[in-house]
Amino acid sequence: MEIRTGYADYNYTIHVDYGILKDCIFRYTASYNSVHFLVDQNVHALYKDGLLSFVQNPIILEGGEASKSFDAFKHITETLLERGIQRNHLVVVIGGGATGDAGGFAAATVLRGVDYIQVPTTLLAHDSSIGGKTAINSTHGKNLIGVFHRPKAVIYDLTFLETLPQHELLSGFGEVFKHALLKDEKTVKRLMDATSNGVSLDMMKPFIISGIETKMHYVTSDEKESGIRKYLNLGHTLGHAIEYKYKMPHGMAVVLGLYFMMFASNEEADRNIFDLDLFRQYFELHGYPLEQLGTIDEAEMMTLMGKDKKNQSTDATGFVLMHDFGQCYFTEIDSSQLKKYISQLKESL
Amino acid sequence: MEIRTGYADYNYTIHVDYGILKDCIFRYTASYNSVHFLVDQNVHALYKDGLLSFVQNPIILEGGEASKSFDAFKHITETLLERGIQRNHLVVVIGGGATGDAGGFAAATVLRGVDYIQVPTTLLAHDSSIGGKTAINSTHGKNLIGVFHRPKAVIYDLTFLETLPQHELLSGFGEVFKHALLKDEKTVKRLMDATSNGVSLDMMKPFIISGIETKMHYVTSDEKESGIRKYLNLGHTLGHAIEYKYKMPHGMAVVLGLYFMMFASNEEADRNIFDLDLFRQYFELHGYPLEQLGTIDEAEMMTLMGKDKKNQSTDATGFVLMHDFGQCYFTEIDSSQLKKYISQLKESL
Ligand SMILES: NC(=O)c1ccc[n+]([C@@H]2O[C@H](COP(=O)([O-])OP(=O)(O)OC[C@H]3O[C@@H](n4cnc5c(N)ncnc54)[C@H](O)[C@@H]3O)[C@@H](O)[C@H]2O)c1
Ligand SMILES: NC(=O)c1ccc[n+]([C@@H]2O[C@H](COP(=O)([O-])OP(=O)(O)OC[C@H]3O[C@@H](n4cnc5c(N)ncnc54)[C@H](O)[C@@H]3O)[C@@H](O)[C@H]2O)c1
Numbered sequence: 001m002e003i004r005t006g007y008a009d010y011n012y013t014i015h016v017d018y019g020i021l022k023d024c025i026f027r028y029t030a031s032y033n034s035v036h037f038l039v040d041q042n043v044h045a046l047y048k049d050g051l052l053s054f055v056q057n058p059i060i061l062e063g064g065e066a067s068k069s070f071d072a073f074k075h076i077t078e079t080l081l082e083r084g085i086q087r088n089h090l091v092v093v094i095g096g097g098a099t100g101d102a103g104g105f106a107a108a109t110v111l112r113g114v115d116y117i118q119v120p121t122t123l124l125a126h127d128s129s130i131g132g133k134t135a136i137n138s139t140h141g142k143n144l145i146g147v148f149h150r151p152k153a154v155i156y157d158l159t160f161l162e163t164l165p166q167h168e169l170l171s172g173f174g175e176v177f178k179h180a181l182l183k184d185e186k187t188v189k190r191l192m193d194a195t196s197n198g199v200s201l202d203m204m205k206p207f208i209i210s211g212i213e214t215k216m217h218y219v220t221s222d223e224k225e226s227g228i229r230k231y232l233n234l235g236h237t238l239g240h241a242i243e244y245k246y247k248m249p250h251g252m253a254v255v256l257g258l259y260f261m262m263f264a265s266n267e268e269a270d271r272n273i274f275d276l277d278l279f280r281q282y283f284e285l286h287g288y289p290l291e292q293l294g295t296i297d298e299a300e301m302m303t304l305m306g307k308d309k310k311n312q313s314t315d316a317t318g319f320v321l322m323h324d325f326g327q328c329y330f331t332e333i334d335s336s337q338l339k340k341y342i343s344q345l346k347e348s349l
Numbered sequence: 350m351e352i353r354t355g356y357a358d359y360n361y362t363i364h365v366d367y368g369i370l371k372d373c374i375f376r377y378t379a380s381y382n383s384v385h386f387l388v389d390q391n392v393h394a395l396y397k398d399g400l401l402s403f404v405q406n407p408i409i410l411e412g413g414e415a416s417k418s419f420d421a422f423k424h425i426t427e428t429l430l431e432r433g434i435q436r437n438h439l440v441v442v443i444g445g446g447a448t449g450d451a452g453g454f455a456a457a458t459v460l461r462g463v464d465y466i467q468v469p470t471t472l473l474a475h476d477s478s479i480g481g482k483t484a485i486n487s488t489h490g491k492n493l494i495g496v497f498h499r500p501k502a503v504i505y506d507l508t509f510l511e512t513l514p515q516h517e518l519l520s521g522f523g524e525v526f527k528h529a530l531l532k533d534e535k536t537v538k539r540l541m542d543a544t545s546n547g548v549s550l551d552m553m554k555p556f557i558i559s560g561i562e563t564k565m566h567y568v569t570s571d572e573k574e575s576g577i578r579k580y581l582n583l584g585h586t587l588g589h590a591i592e593y594k595y596k597m598p599h600g601m602a603v604v605l606g607l608y609f610m611m612f613a614s615n616e617e618a619d620r621n622i623f624d625l626d627l628f629r630q631y632f633e634l635h636g637y638p639l640e641q642l643g644t645i646d647e648a649e650m651m652t653l654m655g656k657d658k659k660n661q662s663t664d665a666t667g668f669v670l671m672h673d674f675g676q677c678y679f680t681e682i683d684s685s686q687l688k689k690y691i692s693q694l695k696e697s698l
Contacts, residue, residue, distance in 0.1 A: 081493055109495060112482065138426065144426075145461075146458060146461045147457065147462060
């Protein structure tokens with residue numbers, strides 16, 4: 001399966017399937033004088049004798065957020081330069097969303113930008129590898145330093161997902177679910193039916209592809225997030241605050257944020273757009289810790305949400321809510337109203 | 350004097366004159382929610398009670414290359430974030446080329462890019478502040494990490510130049526001279542006449558403006574240096590090697606590189622495009638250490654030039670030479686030929 005981006009220029013292809021990595025990579029590397037591989041250390045350990053046996057002399061990045069520090073940034077760029085990287089070389093970044101963000105930022109800045117390919121290896125990275133955002137973390141928050149730098153291709157070999165720990169699968173599934181909500185009610189229903197006995201990989205491919213297409217729709221019409229790209233933040237405003245406070249995997253926190261989004265959307269519209277009982281049951285069945293929402297502190301959450309880089313006002317908090325499945329809108333909820341919504345949600349649990 | 354860039358989009362104005370800073374800045378800041386000033390420490394010390402007395406609570410950067418380290422990059426971005434920078438804030442970078450490069454890179458990456466204004470304070474920065482290149486240094490070479498990020502404006506208040514030490518003036522003048530060569534013979538003659546009694550600021554304004562216009566011509570037609578932007582490297586290939594080896598100010602080394610360029614252009618064309626005696630006398634009169642060229646080691650220079658990030662071949666070295674004043678071409682000179690040119694030049698001195 002190949003999906004082509006729809007920008008005005010600098011388009012690229014997203015290849016999604018099982019067992020495509022090696023052939024696909026070689027199609028691209030042929031036109032470069034040399035290739036540098038940046039590989040997540042856990043992925044390297046799991047696949048160095050298998051899927052990645054063709055990878056020579058990789059630069060190994062610590063898996064996860066550790067690769068998104070300033071020190072790691074220095075290490076990656078200096079190592080690329082030590083190895084003599086030139087403008088006609090290619091960088092291939094293999095790993096989860098964190099590796100993709102860090103490796104992408106290094107590729108974007110070394111020699112003022114060289115070509116790179118994203119090879120996402122987690123379910124969540126179906127999301128993070130699309131859209132050209134690269135980043136490292138600040139002590140003041142995640143992803144606060146970075147640039148936009150489109151890859152030359154994304155090669156998403158779903159074989160990698162087979163070794164994902166269950167909590168990483170659930171975390172990635174949070175974004176798959178979000179993309180279904182952003183699409184339409186039919187997609188949400190089909191996804192819930194397909195996963196009624198639990199989240200497993202077998203049935204995931206069509207939903208991953210649909211998720212990628214949905215994300216691409218938003219990012220191609222608004223790369224720099226001045227307009228509708230914001231809608232991709234569905235569930236993320238409270239989600240980020242919960243992720244930060246409880247050190248919960250990103251996509252799991254997003255599911256909790258989506259549940260609050262459903263609650264608030266119903267309240268603002270004064271009608272039941274979302275059947276809260278149904279979704280609550282579904283999320284709990286799959287192991288998302290919705291009960292955590294019952295323990296959050298209103299004031300603390302509101303402070304954390306105020307720090308979100310997308311929030312520019314202090315008295316009100318910007319939220320993406322829904323008029324209906326597939327129909328987002330952006331609104332500012334003022335502090336007292338927001339506090340009320342959070343309290344009501346807590347009571348309802 | 351205002352010069353407008355000629356890109357397809359994201360154009361900006363370069364304001365050049367005496368005493369324009371404050372009024373000009375306020376014209377821009379009005380449309381931002383807040384402004385953050387990054388100021389070179391030497392410039393701050395000299396002007397905090399004068400030209401910069403309106404600047405509140407600046408972030409002070411070490412002057413010179415010290416501000417282009419990874420540590421300084423971390424310090425600048427983290428300080429901006431600590432001060433609560435938001436996407437609708439403006440960064441104003443005040444200082445020489447080094448401060449401009451470092452501050453520009455911070456503005457380009459914090460929150461994935463915020464608007465910024467360059468306020469160059471050295472003669473050399475008439476060059477470095479135009480073109481949108483930002484950078485920090487690697488242990489493997491200067492300017493190896495960075496991005497392209499166009500400013501919203503360049504405000505070049507020539508009053509700052511009055512406190513420049515003589516060697517910095519001479520260094521900046523090297524690039525003024527290069528821009529005259531890139532323009533035409535008439536401009537070179539006028540510049541040489543105007544400076545026949547030494548380089549001073551009084552007569553510099555028209556040549557600075559002409560230099561900016563010349564640089565802009567090259568960068569707007571080729572922002573990412575795949576074609577004619579390369580011509581701006583006139584004199585820089587050997588210049589960079591000399592700068593590195595002898596720790597000479599950039600523009601002074603460039604003058605030595607320009608002299609070699611003239612020599613090699615004559616040789617390659619087999620005619621006297623440039624009157625070498627005339628230029629040698631002129632450069633020596635102004636204090637450029639041409640005698641250093643007599644002591645360079647061929648092999649060492651060739652190794653250093655091979656490391657230049659613009660050189661992608663190993664057996665030959667890419668050079669910008671001239672068919673005539675204002676008429677550049679790019680050529681690769683193979684190793685044995687290059688060695689011969691350097692030896693001949695040494696003997697001629
Ligand atoms: N750029 C964007 O647009 C964007 C969007 C969303 C999230 N993100 C970023 O993505 C990151 C989260 O991504 P993630 O969830 O993939 O996290 P991750 O990269 O930290 O990976 C999670 C863990 O799984 C391991 N892993 C990766 N692939 C594996 C595999 N195939 N088998 C077994 N283990 C594997 C990793 O080593 C790591 O320990 C965050 O840093 C977030 O900020 C970026
Ligand atoms: N981005 C580009 O396109 C580009 C082009 C050329 C050069 N550069 C970079 O520019 C830098 C060189 O620029 P530079 O020569 O301006 O060096 P600089 O910024 O290091 O300044 C030189 C010295 O002069 C001091 N200074 C600055 N303004 C002064 C003033 N008005 N009065 C007195 N002292 C003052 C500084 O504190 C410093 O000590 C290098 O880092 C080079 O890589 C960038």
